[in-house]
Amino acid sequence: RPPTVIVLAGLQGSGKTTTAAKLANLLRKQGRHPLLVAADVHRPAAIDQLVALGKQLGIPVRAVDAKRVAADVAALAAGASAEGRDTVIIDTAGRLHIDEPMMTEISEVVAAVKPHETLLVVDAMAGQDAVESATVFHSRLPLTGLVLAKADGDARGGASLSVRAVTGVPVKLIGTGEKLDAIEVFHPDRLAQRILGMGDILTLVERAQEHVDQKTAEAQAKKFLDAQFTFDDFYGQLQQVKKMGPLGDLLKMIPGLGGIAKQLPEGPEAEREMRKIEAIISSMTKAERADPTLINGARRRRIAAGSGTTVSDVNQLVKQFAEMRKLMKQMGSMAKSGRLPRLPGMPGLPGM
Numbered sequence: 001r002p003p004t005v006i007v008l009a010g011l012q013g014s015g016k017t018t019t020a021a022k023l024a025n026l027l028r029k030q031g032r033h034p035l036l037v038a039a040d041v042h043r044p045a046a047i048d049q050l051v052a053l054g055k056q057l058g059i060p061v062r063a064v065d066a067k068r069v070a071a072d073v074a075a076l077a078a079g080a081s082a083e084g085r086d087t088v089i090i091d092t093a094g095r096l097h098i099d100e101p102m103m104t105e106i107s108e109v110v111a112a113v114k115p116h117e118t119l120l121v122v123d124a125m126a127g128q129d130a131v132e133s134a135t136v137f138h139s140r141l142p143l144t145g146l147v148l149a150k151a152d153g154d155a156r157g158g159a160s161l162s163v164r165a166v167t168g169v170p171v172k173l174i175g176t177g178e179k180l181d182a183i184e185v186f187h188p189d190r191l192a193q194r195i196l197g198m199g200d201i202l203t204l205v206e207r208a209q210e211h212v213d214q215k216t217a218e219a220q221a222k223k224f225l226d227a228q229f230t231f232d233d234f235y236g237q238l239q240q241v242k243k244m245g246p247l248g249d250l251l252k253m254i255p256g257l258g259g260i261a262k263q264l265p266e267g268p269e270a271e272r273e274m275r276k277i278e279a280i281i282s283s284m285t286k287a288e289r290a291d292p293t294l295i296n297g298a299r300r301r302r303i304a305a306g307s308g309t310t311v312s313d314v315n316q317l318v319k320q321f322a323e324m325r326k327l328m329k330q331m332g333s334m335a336k337s338g339r340l341p342r343l344p345g346m347p348g349l350p351g352m
């Protein structure tokens with residue numbers, strides 16, 4: 001049966017060659033038999049780089065002839081099964097800027113080999129450039145997914161969220177280091193399920209990026225994922241959200257407010273509800289905001305009195321906040337221990 005074919009595309013230095021090797025390693029752990037194909041004929045050292053990585057992993061690497069890149073790639077893919085290889089991962093030439101000859105070359109490779117997956121490798125630390133180039137790649141290639149390389153860096157998230165938003169192409173893998181096992185399957189759907197009703201934090205961060213400076217938004221996303229989110233952060237988010245437009249929709253995106261938002265009327269009443277939440281948080285002490293577990297019965301009565309609300313209002317907010325933190329903690333520790341959904345396979349990759 002024909003092999004699963006995966007093409008990696010992307011700007012120069014984004015992490016294609018490293019990702020090719022990591023992906024081969026990952027798939028072999030899942031019982032597959034990958035073949036690496038070096039199709040970057042423009043930088044002589046590129047083939048050596050992939051050959052060296054393949055040797056390190058004990059995974060075969062085949063190179064193509066510079067004069068017939070697309071035809072060779074197709075021939076190697078066609079012959080893979082006969083060699084006992086069920087997955088072919090193709091590393092392509094990077095480009096500093098989008099240039100037409102190379103774009104034509106990769107388009108020809110894709111047309112010749114008809115890959116199951118065409119993954120655009122994006123450097124998580126790149127900024128607006130990454131977004132613009134992704135738009136061009138997307139217009140020329142049938143992209144099926146993004147690989148977010150170098151997600152271990154400081155600037156994690158920023159550009160990648162925008163790339164996802166601009167292309168509508170899902171992130172499928174994340175590179176989390178230089179080592180060959182530093183790769184994770186990204187499963188946004190399941191993650192989204194987990195925080196369903198807890199708000200759509202990614203959308204919120206994306207929106208926030210349009211209205212709030214990028215640094216603040218990134219810091220918040222990181223805090224969220226590290227489960228260090230406090231009532232102070234929550235309050236800060238409310239303030240930003242207020243700058244961002246119609247309340248009804250936005251309330252639903254705030255973690256912890258999904259449930260509240262559902263019961264909320266739109267318009268002025270929503271505003272009132274928002275003020276109520278602000279009042280409750282404002283009536284908490286600094287210590288209580290940082291550590292909501294301190295908020296016992298007596299403190300709830302004090303907070304309700306101080307904010308002009310009822311104990312049941314306070315209870316509801318505290319309960320939802322605690323629920324949210326519990327979920328974040330689970331997500332965060334799963335991500336850290338690499339136990340992030342030990343998935344049977346990558347969505348959309350046949351048979352993986």
Ligand SMILES: Nc1nc2c(ncn2[C@@H]2O[C@H](COP(=O)(O)OP(=O)(O)OP(=O)(O)O)[C@@H](O)[C@H]2O)c(=O)[nH]1
Pocket residue numbers: 010011012013014015016017018019040043046093094095149150151152153174175176177178182
């Ligand atoms: N920290 C970190 N470094 C990475 C990651 N992925 C790749 N790198 C590093 O990024 C640099 C470029 O990676 P390559 O895989 O050579 O990038 P490329 O896209 O193949 O580059 P060209 O072939 O020149 O277009 C190397 O130094 C890699 O070690 C990652 O997930 N985390």
Ligand SMILES: [Mg+2]
Pocket residue numbers: 016017018040046091092094
């Ligand atoms: Mg390369």
